[in-house]
Amino acid sequence: MRNPLADKVTGIKPSGIRKFFDIVSERKDAISLGVGEPDFDTPWHIRDEGIYSLEKGKTFYTSNAGLKELREEICRYLQRKQGLVYDPLKEVVVTVGGSEAIDIGLRAMVNPGDEVLIPQPSYVSYEPCAVLAGAVPVIINLKAENEFRLTARELEEAVTDRTKILILPFPNNPTGAIMERRDLEAIAEVAVKRDLFVLSDEIYAELSYKEKHVSIAQMPGMKERTILINGFSKAYAMTGWRLGYACGPANILEQMTKIHQFAIMCAPTTSQYAAVEALRNGDEDVAEMCRAYNQRRRFLLNAFREMNLPCFEPFGAFYVFPCIKEFGMSSDDFATRFLDEENVAVVPGTAFGECGEGFLRISYAYSVEKLKIAMGRLERFVGRLREEQGKRQP
């Protein structure tokens, strides 16, 4: 029999987070700080609206690009939050999570051999999606000393004549890094000069703890070369509803919608009705969850300070990214031993790119009570490692 599989697919290595999760799920009393999904339930009024839509018999497909009502609400939301004006009829597509938007965005824009710039550490899907789209992924290694922000210089150095797209994943998973207005201005300048398109993954936009999130699409000359991706999973705790969206220039959105139409038809109808309610009446829920995340963020940073574990202050998403280089072991070894000895699962930074070596991703989508227990164990573990080190170097 012939090999049934495509080389392009088999060549993609499996996600690095998987391994730990497999071990964690076997252990009953393990505390996992590995999950990248809110611990809150979807606010009740949003769920209720989904249920109500079912009661009313709204069980048909929506139009391919999504309910018109929802697209209008998305545009109102982006205008209200970021001052961005999009045409709900031509410049928006509602997708199955932000993930689908990333996939179809790349597929709609990339020709074989085009280079796609991917800053890392970052979400693990960009690289495989770029490969599947036929692009050549080019990694930009972000640096701890820049608080894992992308600098214009790093971008400039990575651009070649074949570069077409820059993926901009901020607020960032796994580092929690954000890009502020001045950071984005510098990036925008290079993007315009080098004629790059930007796929801006802003799924964590609402979870910004310093100032209001700023999109690169707000920078001069950028709206016409930016695909803005966002969704409902993180801000409204709606992961299971699988709903996201992309906004951008009509000519690109038309092609993205074409792929979406042939591969997916439309995003789930029930979720779309619930999302309309989320955008209309969900601001207070978002603010409340955001306050809770921010408290946990402060709690973890304080815990790291107390155990002398270096960690830059992240201002976005729900992750912290402490540095463990002092222990002279790989992130993977550290995470494995920590799980073995203290029964706490964290994700090694290397799961998000090689430059994540020496770091851990810790999610704070967990209650303070749980974080407190986990930090107690981390402190004990770190103390033990330091003691071992002391013995080795008398």
Add this chain to the structure above:
Amino acid sequence: MLREELLAVIEKNSRIDLKELAVLLGIQEAEAVEELEALEREGVICGYHTLIDWEKTSNEKVTALIEVRVTPQRGQGFDKIAERIYRYPEVRSVYLISGGYDLMVILEGKSLKEISAFVSDKLSTLDTVLSTATHFILRKYKDHGTVMARKKEDEREMITP
């Protein structure tokens, strides 16, 4: 804003220690102490009570909601009559209500008998009370924003990425 956030935290957990409270809010411990003292002084914080599900104990308790219609008194409105009612220790809460009746009284007693005795002997006999309607609580599902049923486990499944 800080005040509201502090209140929201301790409303959910009044036993939180001061150091942790300060960390969560991103302020100094001394600042948290000062703010708490001010809130107590101003009567914003009226107490640090514990939410108890008495049903799970052997201590039997009966709670009743009593709708009370009264004649307001000249110059004192409802305040005087409310005071006469809330002075009874078995009265847990008294609210002035808009709509079909005037005062909502929440009463706690050891038995139905005890509560009916209170209503017939003490409450109904007050001059200004026109009528009462007593509703016994059969089950508390949620109280003070807290669902009384057992907490559910973390149901998030393992998923990558």
